[in-house]
Amino acid sequence: MSYGSNNKVGLHKLAFNFFEKVCYKIKIKNILTVYIMEFRRRKTRSVKVGKVVIGSEHPVSIQSMTNTDSENIFATINQIQGLEKAGCEIIRIAVPTKKAAENIKIFIENCSIPIIADIHYDYKLALCAIKSGVDGIRINPGNIGSEENVKIVAEAAGEAGIPIRIGANTGSLPRVYHPKNKDDVRINRTELFAEALVQSAMYQCELLEKFCFKDIKVSLKASDVVTTVKAYRKFALKTDFPLHLGVTEAGTLTQSLVKSSIGIGGLLTEGIGDTIRVSITGNPLDEIKAAGQILENTGHRKARPEIISCPTCGRTAVDLITLAEKIEKKIEDIKSLGKRFTACKIAVMGCAVNGPGEAKEADLGIAGAKGRYVVFKKGTPIGAYEEEKAIELFHTELLKLIEI
Numbered sequence: 001m002s003y004g005s006n007n008k009v010g011l012h013k014l015a016f017n018f019f020e021k022v023c024y025k026i027k028i029k030n031i032l033t034v035y036i037m038e039f040r041r042r043k044t045r046s047v048k049v050g051k052v053v054i055g056s057e058h059p060v061s062i063q064s065m066t067n068t069d070s071e072n073i074f075a076t077i078n079q080i081q082g083l084e085k086a087g088c089e090i091i092r093i094a095v096p097t098k099k100a101a102e103n104i105k106i107f108i109e110n111c112s113i114p115i116i117a118d119i120h121y122d123y124k125l126a127l128c129a130i131k132s133g134v135d136g137i138r139i140n141p142g143n144i145g146s147e148e149n150v151k152i153v154a155e156a157a158g159e160a161g162i163p164i165r166i167g168a169n170t171g172s173l174p175r176v177y178h179p180k181n182k183d184d185v186r187i188n189r190t191e192l193f194a195e196a197l198v199q200s201a202m203y204q205c206e207l208l209e210k211f212c213f214k215d216i217k218v219s220l221k222a223s224d225v226v227t228t229v230k231a232y233r234k235f236a237l238k239t240d241f242p243l244h245l246g247v248t249e250a251g252t253l254t255q256s257l258v259k260s261s262i263g264i265g266g267l268l269t270e271g272i273g274d275t276i277r278v279s280i281t282g283n284p285l286d287e288i289k290a291a292g293q294i295l296e297n298t299g300h301r302k303a304r305p306e307i308i309s310c311p312t313c314g315r316t317a318v319d320l321i322t323l324a325e326k327i328e329k330k331i332e333d334i335k336s337l338g339k340r341f342t343a344c345k346i347a348v349m350g351c352a353v354n355g356p357g358e359a360k361e362a363d364l365g366i367a368g369a370k371g372r373y374v375v376f377k378k379g380t381p382i383g384a385y386e387e388e389k390a391i392e393l394f395h396t397e398l399l400k401l402i403e404i
């Protein structure tokens with residue numbers, strides 16, 4: 001086997017296999033996790049959006065977008081603050097009018113996360129948003145007009161020191177990139193549209209670079225998962241621009257959760273993606289929850305605490321869904337006070353016969369028994385009471401798992 005200069009990946013793999021064996025032997029799982037993430041993450045340049053840096057040297061960040069009227073200052077600030085509290089790290093705001101662009105100044109004064117202005121059609125709105133102090137611009141170069149318009153926006157963003165996201169989208173591909181043979185059934189449509197997204201985004205990046213603008217991040221979104229994944233994979237191989245992941249117009253809650261978990265989650269497990277937005281037709285707060293879950297389940301964030309609950313079966317002795325929701329709420333209430341949990345596992349189980357045993361790795365758990373609930377630690381029951389008292393005991397034990 002040769003390990004020449006172009007075989008760095010081979011060497012990495014060899015080192016990884018060795019490290020993996022050593023880690024498993026001495027059970028340093030956390031170190032292994034960190035190593036795996038670093039090994040797998042696609043290397044990108046870093047781009048600064050206000051206080052958040054996007055790129056492979058930094059954690060994958062969570063974005064959302066307001067769905068209030070951006071001219072309505074009160075409603076928009078209210079929503080930004082709610083999203084910020086829920087864990088949103090970057091917020092995008094639609095800027096369809098001059099007033100909306102001017103309002104950015106007020107939004108900035110009333111929130112502490114970076115704001116990105118989403119601009120379509122009118123480059124002058126981008127200039128106005130930049131003047132208002134926005135932290136980043138998202139343009140869809142397909143509809144921003146001439147090259148000259150892009151140049152003017154690039155120069156203004158460069159002077160302000162803010163990045164631009166190229167948002168390529170199958171719904172608004174410039175005509176020149178529309179696949180000519182898309183109706184030919186012998187040709188794979190997803191392949192055609194993925195390639196069209198990549199070509200369109202590549203051209204726009206080259207255009208910005210021609211105007212000496214480098215702080216670029218890119219998204220390549222389709223409303224179907226396969227096209228989206230193919231486009232990101234192709235683009236990831238060609239450039240080092242940080243990638244904003246998302247499946248566009250992903251639908252209402254359940255449909256979006258499935259599409260986004262497969263699309264965004266799948267790409268993240270391949271090491272592709274530096275910031276994510278889960279698009280849901282509904283409450284943006286759900287986008288933050290879903291994005292957090294995707295990051296936790298792809299190993300990009302440590303779930304604290306990790307909640308496990310049984311799938312229920314014929315032995316289930318209680319209303320487990322309500323119980324799990326109550327426990328989740330207790331944990332969220334504590335987190336919303338800014339407190340953090342130690343790395344721990346919490347179990348919510350449907351029966352007291354098998355539950356504690358099935359979840360014996362859990363640091364703390366609660367299981368339903370007939371008319372009462374058993375609270376257990378590491379598989380050992382520490383008390384069995386009726387609901388209210390059991391949840392009280394559970395809560396007391398939960399507080400002991402908060403980081404000091």
Ligand code: SF4
Nearest residue numbers: 310313316350351355
């Ligand atoms: S913990 Fe009990 S109720 Fe839940 S799946 Fe296992 S046996 Fe069934």
